[in-house]
Amino acid sequence: MVLHNTALDPYTPERRYYECRSCGHRTTSPTHVATCPECDGEVHNIGVARE
Template sequence: MTVHNSTIDNYRATEGYFECRSCGSRTVSDAHLGSCPSCGGSVRNIAVARE
């Protein structure tokens, strides 16, 4: 069985994907988020390559 990245991580270049470092919630936004809308924690851009 071959697993494609699109199955695991459905990132689209037209949207920014952010994940909260505190609660783990994910948010899609066109603009950079300064904090998590759910808990106010710091967020990271998960659209950036992760190696």
């Protein structure tokens, strides 16, 4: 069974979703984000397939 809950995972291919590994801040951007806008920490893309 596949559940679709956009409140938990609002992924769309037009926007990239990033989360800071240091402070947990989340941001979206149509282009690549290299560092967190809040603390300048490392970010990772959370809008990728998780299978």
